[in-house]
Amino acid sequence: MTQSFYPPQRTLMGPGPSDVSPRVLGALARPTIGHLDPLFVKLMDEIKELLQFAMRTQNELTLPVSAPGSAGMEACFVNLICPGDTVIVCQNGVFGGRMKENVERCGGNAVMVEDDWGSPVSVDKVREAFARHPQASILAFVHAETSTGVRSDAAALCALATEHGALSIVDAVTSLGGIEVSVDDWGADAVYSGTQKCLSCIPGISPVTFSPRAVERIENRAHKVQSWFLDMQLVMGYWGGSAKRAYHHTAPVNDLYALHESLVMLQEEGLEAAWARHLRNHRALVAGLEAMGLSMAVAPEYRLPQLNSVCIPEGVDDAAVRTALLQDFDLEIGAGLGALAGKTWRIGLMGYASSERNVLRCLNALEAVLEKQGAGIRTGAALDAVRDSLAA
Numbered sequence: 606m607t608q609s610f611y612p613p614q615r616t617l618m619g620p621g622p623s624d625v626s627p628r629v630l631g632a633l634a635r636p637t638i639g640h641l642d643p644l645f646v647k648l649m650d651e652i653k654e655l656l657q658f659a660m661r662t663q664n665e666l667t668l669p670v671s672a673p674g675s676a677g678m679e680a681c682f683v684n685l686i687c688p689g690d691t692v693i694v695c696q697n698g699v700f701g702g703r704m705k706e707n708v709e710r711c712g713g714n715a716v717m718v719e720d721d722w723g724s725p726v727s728v729d730k731v732r733e734a735f736a737r738h739p740q741a742s743i744l745a746f747v748h749a750e751t752s753t754g755v756r757s758d759a760a761a762l763c764a765l766a767t768e769h770g771a772l773s774i775v776d777a778v779t780s781l782g783g784i785e786v787s788v789d790d791w792g793a794d795a796v797y798s799g800t801q802k803c804l805s806c807i808p809g810i811s812p813v814t815f816s817p818r819a820v821e822r823i824e825n826r827a828h829k830v831q832s833w834f835l836d837m838q839l840v841m842g843y844w845g846g847s848a849k850r851a852y853h854h855t856a857p858v859n860d861l862y863a864l865h866e867s868l869v870m871l872q873e874e875g876l877e878a879a880w881a882r883h884l885r886n887h888r889a890l891v892a893g894l895e896a897m898g899l900s901m902a903v904a905p906e907y908r909l910p911q912l913n914s915v916c917i918p919e920g921v922d923d924a925a926v927r928t929a930l931l932q933d934f935d936l937e938i939g940a941g942l943g944a945l946a947g948k949t950w951r952i953g954l955m956g957y958a959s960s961e962r963n964v965l966r967c968l969n970a971l972e973a974v975l976e977k978q979g980a981g982i983r984t985g986a987a988l989d990a991v992r993d994s995l996a997a
């Protein structure tokens with residue numbers, strides 16, 4: 606007979622999913638109610654308001670797509686692109702490549718603006734791309750590139766799109782909850798995120814928001830959206846403000862309890878306090894890693910506090926280290942991706958996982974494993990460096 610599945614208690618310090626708060630796990634186990642139950646409808650309204658708070662927007666069309674971040678990405682592209690549209694896509698890591706794929710599947714022409722993996726999107730290159738392609742109707746970029754740990758200047762990029770009469774699509778999957786995401790101040794038009802990175806929630810839901818300009822473009826589309834499930838005109842009938850909600854799909858009821866709880870936690874902590882916590886723990890981790898003699902892969906001014914790319918020391922067996930961390934310490938960190946595969950580790954400090962306890966746990970485990978590997982690191986210095994950093 607197949608037995609029930611009981612996962613071990615891991616510490617998730619990779620690129621996501623990250624540790625889920627026990628409060629959120631508790632919310633998941635509450636009794637399921639009908640998705641058109643008046644109490645559930647009230648919960649949906651609260652989630653919408655909480656998402657507006659978290660994303661710093663007044664956008665009416667703000668809701669959680671019932672699927673992971675990739676579906677939120679797709680929702681933005683399929684609703685805003687019509688065949689033949691020119692879309693400027695910035696790529697400085699894995700996720701920009703997925704944006705290109707989305708544009709092409711919508712029948713759009715992707716104009717690529719490429720930057721090195723580990724560097725931010727160049728605002729100047731985007732300006733040049735608009736000059737060469739004045740017909741471009743959309744600019745798409747990743748705010749927090751999880752594959753490299755780099756932050757790009759979302760405010761400047763959104764402003765550039767607006768200046769050229771284009772809409773902006775922003776990937777804020779890894780940024781939301783960890784660093785500032787100010788949709789209205791930026792003038793961003795379509796922003797999607799995910800629940801499993803800095804929101805301390807389970808994977809599988811994707812908050813999205815669309816500006817009034819974006820909604821207008823959706824309402825005036827000449828082509829039907831190619832996806833039935835993600836067609837915002839239909840989803841709006843379910844999540845929209847009208848008194849009568851039409852059945853579209855069955856919302857993942859318990860998952861939304863979880864999202865609600867995680868957003869209530871974010872509200873209790875405060876957005877600025879959450880960003881400050883991510884920054885403080887990031888600085889402590891970097892201080893510890895550098896005290897061990899390891900170096901960071903990204904320049905300090907572009908580093909994401911929630912995703913730390915560390916250079917793998919010469920001669921160290923990447924996979925063996927990650928396996929030892931998982932098997933001996935129940936600790937998950939991420940491998941490098943694409944151009945950085947085998948060259949970096951990605952250490953996440955996301956949401957509930959961004960804690961002093963996890964910083965210390967990770968440094969202790971890494972020190973033990975690297976020493977055993979004969980990596981030539983400095984031992985015994987990391988904890989003092991962490992203490993100094995946290996006291997500063």
Ligand SMILES: *Cc1c(COP(=O)(O)O)cnc(C)c1O
Pocket residue numbers: 621673674675676678700747749750751752776778779799801808809
């Ligand atoms: C994780 C991630 C996604 C995809 O989210 P899923 O929930 O895995 O579908 C998209 N963009 C970025 C930047 C991410 O980090």
